[in-house]
Every structure is written in structure tokens, then in C-alpha cells.
Amino acid sequence: MKKIIALGIMISLLFLVGCSNGKATSQSDDQILSKNYEEIEKSAKGSTVNFYGWGGNEVLNKWFDNYVIPNMKEKYDINVKRVGMDIDTIMNQLISEKQVKNDKGNIDVFWVNGENFKTAKDNELLFGPFTNKIENYEKYVDTNSKDITTDFGTPVDDMESPWGKASFTVLKNADKVSENIVDTNTLKEAIVKNPGKFTYPAPPDFTGSAFVRNVIYDIVGYENLKDLPEDEATVKKAIQPAMDYLKEIKPYLWNEGKTYPSTTAQLDNMYSDGEVNFSMTYAPNEIEGKINSGEFDKSTEFINFDKGNISNTHFLAIPKNSSNKAGAMVLINYLTSIDAQASKSEPKNWGDMTILDLNKIPKEDKSKFKNSVQVKNPVPEVKASLVPIIEKIWLQEVANVNG
Numbered sequence: 001m002k003k004i005i006a007l008g009i010m011i012s013l014l015f016l017v018g019c020s021n022g023k024a025t026s027q028s029d030d031q032i033l034s035k036n037y038e039e040i041e042k043s044a045k046g047s048t049v050n051f052y053g054w055g056g057n058e059v060l061n062k063w064f065d066n067y068v069i070p071n072m073k074e075k076y077d078i079n080v081k082r083v084g085m086d087i088d089t090i091m092n093q094l095i096s097e098k099q100v101k102n103d104k105g106n107i108d109v110f111w112v113n114g115e116n117f118k119t120a121k122d123n124e125l126l127f128g129p130f131t132n133k134i135e136n137y138e139k140y141v142d143t144n145s146k147d148i149t150t151d152f153g154t155p156v157d158d159m160e161s162p163w164g165k166a167s168f169t170v171l172k173n174a175d176k177v178s179e180n181i182v183d184t185n186t187l188k189e190a191i192v193k194n195p196g197k198f199t200y201p202a203p204p205d206f207t208g209s210a211f212v213r214n215v216i217y218d219i220v221g222y223e224n225l226k227d228l229p230e231d232e233a234t235v236k237k238a239i240q241p242a243m244d245y246l247k248e249i250k251p252y253l254w255n256e257g258k259t260y261p262s263t264t265a266q267l268d269n270m271y272s273d274g275e276v277n278f279s280m281t282y283a284p285n286e287i288e289g290k291i292n293s294g295e296f297d298k299s300t301e302f303i304n305f306d307k308g309n310i311s312n313t314h315f316l317a318i319p320k321n322s323s324n325k326a327g328a329m330v331l332i333n334y335l336t337s338i339d340a341q342a343s344k345s346e347p348k349n350w351g352d353m354t355i356l357d358l359n360k361i362p363k364e365d366k367s368k369f370k371n372s373v374q375v376k377n378p379v380p381e382v383k384a385s386l387v388p389i390i391e392k393i394w395l396q397e398v399a400n401v402n403g
Contacts, residue, residue, distance in 0.1 A: 029127060032325050037135040037333065041076060044327040048079040051331065053111030055084020063349040072334060078327050083107075087116050094125045094319055105321040108328040112160065113314040114152040115384040120317065121159055127318040127325055129158030134329060136336040137161055142357040146380045147311045153226060153383030160315035161332050164344065164352035167311040167375035168210040171271070171279045171287065175299040182306045184218045188249055195252045197277040201267055202260035202399065203391040207282050212394050213382065214310050216242040222308070222379050230385045236393050243397040250398065260399070272296060284373035289347035304376045311378030313355060342368035 032040065049072075055061055064082055072080045090110050097105050112120065120126050131137050141148060141162060148162050149155065172181065172190075176197075179190040191198045201208030216225065219242045228235055236243075250257035254276055261267040264280070271279035272295050279296075281287060290296040316335065318328045334340055338361055341354040354372055361369075382390075395401040 027326065029320075029325070032329075033130065033133065035133075037133055037329075040133060040326045041330050041333075044324070044330045045077045047324050047327040048081060049324055049327040049331045050081050050083060050106050050108045051111075052083045052085050052090050052107045052109070054086055055082075056086075057350070059348075060350045060352075063344060067343055067349070068335065068340065071340075072331060075334070076330055078330055080331060087112065091116055091119060094120065094321075095123065097319075097321055098123070098125060103321045104323045105319055106323065107319050108322045108324045109316050109318060109331055111163070111314065112317050113312065114381075117151050117156075117160055117315065117317065118154040118384070121154065121157075125320055126159045127320045127322060127328075128160075130318060130325075130329060131158040131161045134161055134333045134336060136333050136338075140338065140356045140360050141336070142360070145357075145378075147313050147378050148355070150380050151315060152312065152381045153386075156315070160317040161336065162313045162355040163316045163335055165311055165313050165355055165378075166282045167284055167309055167353060167373075167378055168207070168214055168282050169280065169284055169309050169375055170211070170303040171281060171296075171300050172303055173271075173277045173297050173299055174301045175297065176277045181303045184215055184245060184305075187303075188245070191249050191252050194277055196254050196256075198249075198252070199254035199257075199260055199267065199270075199276055199278075200280060201264050202262060203394050204388070205261075205263055207264040207267075207280055208260070209387065209391055210282060210310050211280055212242075212246065213387070213390060214305065215245060216390070217310065217379060218242075218305055218307050219245055222382075225382050225386070226380075228382075228386060230383075230389065232389055232392070235386060235389050236397075239390065239393065243393065246394070246398045268295075283351060283353075284375060285345055285351040285353055285371070286347055287373070288371060289351070302373070302375070306377070308377040308379035309375050310381060311375060312381045338362075338365050338368065342372070345369060345372040347371070 069080045069082065072078045090107065094107065151160065177190055177194060179186060179193065181187050181190055200211045203209040203212055216239050220239055224238060228238055261270065267279050270276045284302060287296065287300060291298055291300055316332050318325055322328055338356065341356050344350045344352050345354050354369060358366060358369060358374065
């Protein structure tokens, strides 16, 4: 999710026309939140819900249009309209609507996380707290997990509901790398024993940046990072042991660390060609498909660090000026259901990781997630504002790029 470009940009007044079913708009926020879920669902029957989110993933779009939309109509008699829109435009629209005091917006649910959630929360653009009304959230989600209760360092406070997860993990070709890797020390041993066979994408590549942060977590500890101020000198001092580690392994990397892959896709190609014995991903559910297609070797295994692997959650929120908050909550409840979560976790549909706690779902439903990867001991992301600072320090300290 990108940082919004300009908070005050006015969006065309065409966006300000509410188009949700009128019967769902006549209720005040307090009236809606005073109802139980069954009453909310009943009041939303026959209405229209407008879902806004990034539309750049055609596999996801097809799944949503062919699975979510017809099921919402069949199960709840609710019409769902999907509108593909990038988060910058969504945020600017919500801010503009607030400025002109439009209390009947046409965005009912939007896909969000990270700094954009913080902006929406700080600017009082959100309806809630509402997740305690989401039946499937209460039943099947670990509501105490840090990657559910915080969003890139911002307390969620029940103002958004989890939809899916991304978890970082390193991959290895187990036929070529026999070492049991459980932390940065054992990773270093494997790298030294296999010179030239490990590398990582140069930050700010999303996955390469996550690798650097995961190294920092393992060496420095998440607890020592989460409350750091947005000050480069302070951050540099805190993460210096991890930067020293990355400099120590540099001579043993592919091309002796003189260059790095520019993207994760480039690293994947190198791994597929056997040029390196390791790769990494932020989407573990996609790996099975790559193995089945022959792109990745069948001996590919995940590496889980004992202290945890970085995990972040993407969420669904309801604007304060949504015209159909009841319908929005029914859609969110359905997207949090066992069947919908299992369906989207299938690589052919999306491959997005589930936010459900598999220990909380009925035994007979566990098989629906048999192909879904569960990363052990997930740890949450640091504040989004710290990420570019860490990337800048890596460029200066490890890549030796000044500026």
C-alpha cells in the first residue's frame, strides 16, 4: 500500500454520489453498533455494497468476481460491486469527502494496511470500532496476536478487520543445502559453506528489504525496534550489529556481494537456474505452485527462524461516511469465513495466506487448508516510517552507496 501523495487533492464530485441501498443508510452508527450480527445481517438484505481496492491482480479480481460476488448474492441477497482503485486515490477521495462534509459516500469497504490505515485512523475517516460485531472474526481469529492487533506499529483498536497475511521466509534447495538453519548464525554457517550460492534482492525491493529487517529482528530483537523514534542516528545505533552481520557475509554472497539482484523475480530466476541455492518470498502459498510447475526444485524447503519471521496483515475497513455500513459488515464477515478464506488461499485463486487461527476452526474444516502454509512464530512489522530509514542505512553501510 503506497503512501498517499496529497491529502488535500479534491476528487471529482461524481465520486461523492452515494449509491448504496437506502434502507441501510437510515441507521445511525450507534444504532448499527447496538445490534448483534444476526440483526445487522437481516438489515442489510437486499442492499448494495461497494468494495474498493487495488485492482492490479487479475487472478484476485477473477476470484472476487466469480466467487465472492455470487456467493454474497446467494447467501445474503446482497449485491457487491467491486471497484478497482489504487489506495492513493481511495484515501484522497475519503479525505475530500470529509472536507465537503459528504456523509453519504459510495465506498463501503476498502482494502488497506500500513501507513494508509494510520492516516485514515488519525484523520477520523473510519467507522468503528466494529470487529467485535464480526461473527467469524470473534470465532476463528486469534484476536490477541500482534499481527492482528497492530498494523505496521499502529494499534488497530477494532477499526479494521484482517483479510489476509503476507509472511517473509527464506527458501533453500534441501538437496544442495543440508544445514539446519534456524537463525542468523546457522544461516551464516550455511552461506560460508556454500560460497556464491546466497544473495538477496537489494532494498528497497519489498522482499529484500524484509530480509534485512528479519536479520535485524533476529540479532537485535523486535522489542528493541518497535518503539524507536524516526531518527536516523538512533536507528543506526540500534541496528548496527545487524549491519555488521550483513557486511560479514557479503564476501560469501553471489558475485562476492559486489552486486545484488534488483528484484525478487530476478532472484527466483537465479534459483530456478541453479545459480544460487536460496531464494525468499513474502507469499509462501505461491511456492507449491512453482514446485508443481517445475519452476522450483521439488526439494525446496522453507526456513523458519526460531525468533520468528516477519509477517504483516492486510485489512478491510469501513469509511465513516459509508452509505451501507451494515452491508459492509456482512461482506467482511463473509470474507472472514472458513470457506472464503480457504478458497482465497488456493494458489489458483489468489494464494493469499489465511488470517484464521487453524486451532480455532472445527476439525472437519481443517482439511480445507491443507495446502495453506502456516509460518511459525510470526512477528509483526515495525512502524512503516522506520522502513525507509533502515533501507537508507543498508545502502550506506552494506552497499556502500552514499546519499
